[in-house]
Amino acid sequence: MAAHVEGQQHPIGIYLKIWGLLFVLSTASYLVDYFHFQGYLRWFLIITFMLMKAGLIVAVFMHMLWERLAMVYAILVPTTLLMVLLGIGALEADYTFFTRGVFFLKGLF
Amino acid sequence: MTPAIRTSTADPVALPEGIQGIVADWSSDQRAFKNVPWGKAMMWIFLLSDTFIFSCFLISYMTVRMSTTDPWPNPSEVFALTLWGKKIPLILIAIMTFVLISSSGTMAMAVNFGYRKDRVKTFVLLLITAALGATFVGMQAFEWTKLIVDEGIRPWGNPLGAAQFGSTFFMITGFHGTHVSIGVIFLIIVAIKVIRGDLDHERPGFLTGRKGKYEIVEIMGLYWHFVDLVWVFIFAVFYLW
Numbered sequence: 321m322a323a324h325v326e327g328q329q330h331p332i333g334i335y336l337k338i339w340g341l342l343f344v345l346s347t348a349s350y351l352v353d354y355f356h357f358q359g360y361l362r363w364f365l366i367i368t369f370m371l372m373k374a375g376l377i378v379a380v381f382m383h384m385l386w387e388r389l390a391m392v393y394a395i396l397v398p399t400t401l402l403m404v405l406l407g408i409g410a411l412e413a414d415y416t417f418f419t420r421g422v423f424f425l426k427g428l429f
Numbered sequence: 430m431t432p433a434i435r436t437s438t439a440d441p442v443a444l445p446e447g448i449q450g451i452v453a454d455w456s457s458d459q460r461a462f463k464n465v466p467w468g469k470a471m472m473w474i475f476l477l478s479d480t481f482i483f484s485c486f487l488i489s490y491m492t493v494r495m496s497t498t499d500p501w502p503n504p505s506e507v508f509a510l511t512l513w514g515k516k517i518p519l520i521l522i523a524i525m526t527f528v529l530i531s532s533s534g535t536m537a538m539a540v541n542f543g544y545r546k547d548r549v550k551t552f553v554l555l556l557i558t559a560a561l562g563a564t565f566v567g568m569q570a571f572e573w574t575k576l577i578v579d580e581g582i583r584p585w586g587n588p589l590g591a592a593q594f595g596s597t598f599f600m601i602t603g604f605h606g607t608h609v610s611i612g613v614i615f616l617i618i619v620a621i622k623v624i625r626g627d628l629d630h631e632r633p634g635f636l637t638g639r640k641g642k643y644e645i646v647e648i649m650g651l652y653w654h655f656v657d658l659v660w661v662f663i664f665a666v667f668y669l670w
Contacts (some may be wrong), residue, residue, distance in 0.1 A: 322654055327544040327644065327647070328540070328544065328647060329541070329544050329545075330506070330541065332538060332541055335534060335537040335538055335541065336534070337566050338534075338537075339531075339533075339534035339537075342530045342533070342534075343527065343530060345616045346523070346526050346527060346530060346664075349664070349669060350519065350523045350526070351536075352669060353505050353518060353669055354518060354519075358434035359624075362669075366665050366666075366669045366670075367665070369664060370661055370665035372437065373661045374658055374662070374666055376554075377533065377654055377658050377661065378654075378658065379655060380537075381533055381536075381537045381650075381654045381657075382650075382651055382654045382655075382658075383647075387464075387465065388444070388450060388454060388462070388463055388464060388465075389446075389447065389448075389450050389454075389472070390450065390451045390454035390461055390462060390463070391462050391465060391473070393451060394461075394462075394473075394474075394477075395473050395474075395476075395477050398477060398481075399480055402480075402481070402484045402488070403486065403515070405485075405488050406491070409488045409489070409491055409492040410491070410492075410495065412492060412496075412541070413491065413492040413493075413494075413495035414495065414496075414497040416492075417495060417496045417497075417498070417621055420496065420497075420498050421498065424649065425498065428556050
């Protein structure tokens with residue numbers, strides 16, 4: 321036996337439960353489109369289901385839940401920095417849209 | 430925290446938890462990632478870099494979609510299929526999503542049976558995962574064919590609206606499909622290693638002197654779940670937006 325156990329060992333039931341939950345969440349996000357929800361409700365539901373699915377996959381299927389914090393933080397903290405890129409992208413897109421509006425459709429503004 | 434001054438090597442010294450654990454792990458000698466085989470740590474770091482690549486694609490897509498003055502083609506209609514004489518919106522993508530999630534489920538169970546050294550079950554589950562992955566790629570090929578041949582969508586323009594639709598669609602789904610295809614190939618390689626007993630007998634693999642261990646099934650699993658994870662984001666922001 322090695323000095324410490326390196327394998328991840330969990331009861332098989334937890335994977336089946338998460339699998340089921342992912343099916344339910346995927347169906348729910350499909351129904352958002354099927355029933356033509358629009359506006360903020362659509363956005364709220366899509367983003368919520370997306371983040372829940374992503375969380376379940378990372379936490380359970382990829383075993384993040386049982387890793388040491390040194391590992392979890394090394395992966396998740398850099399990922400949150402992408403929010404900055406997202407913000408910059410949105411600002412830039414708004415500005416581009418505005419200038420295009422001014423340039424292409426002079427009558428509109 | 431209990432003082433960890435011990436000389437006995439009979440059982441390992443308990444590692445501190447919480448923030449103290451982070452500081453202790455990162456400032457310790459030899460290695461920062463305790464209890465994790467280095468192959469797994471490296472796979473995680475590769476996946477982190479891949480996260481940044483896919484994020485660049487998806488954020489660029491958001492930027493061009495928000496800034497275009499042309500109308501964006503409605504994905505709900507573009508990806509609809511006519512089944513049994515009825516037009517069902519986005520149904521192909523929904524089926525692809527379920528196929529990929531199922532493959533993630535079988536992969537998670539393959540990892541589990543791998544650590545239990547159940548060779549046959551691990552092998553079968555890995556093959557099912559590979560088959561579902563191949564099904565996904567097949568459906569994607571069907572989708573691409575439909576878009577290119579029937580709807581006339583090209584990376585540089587399309588008859589439905591904004592030209593950026595084609596360029597971002599082929600770029601993002603193409604890159605994701607490539608990841609799935611590579612995953613299928615490696616799943617088959619790992620499955621063969623498992624059924625041959627390479628991992629039980631710790632035979633070194635191709636191009637490496639390292640002993641084969643069941644941790645490679647988990648490392649393969651990390652990659653495969655990541656592919657599913659990326660699809661979750663593509664499904665939400667490309668198809669449902």
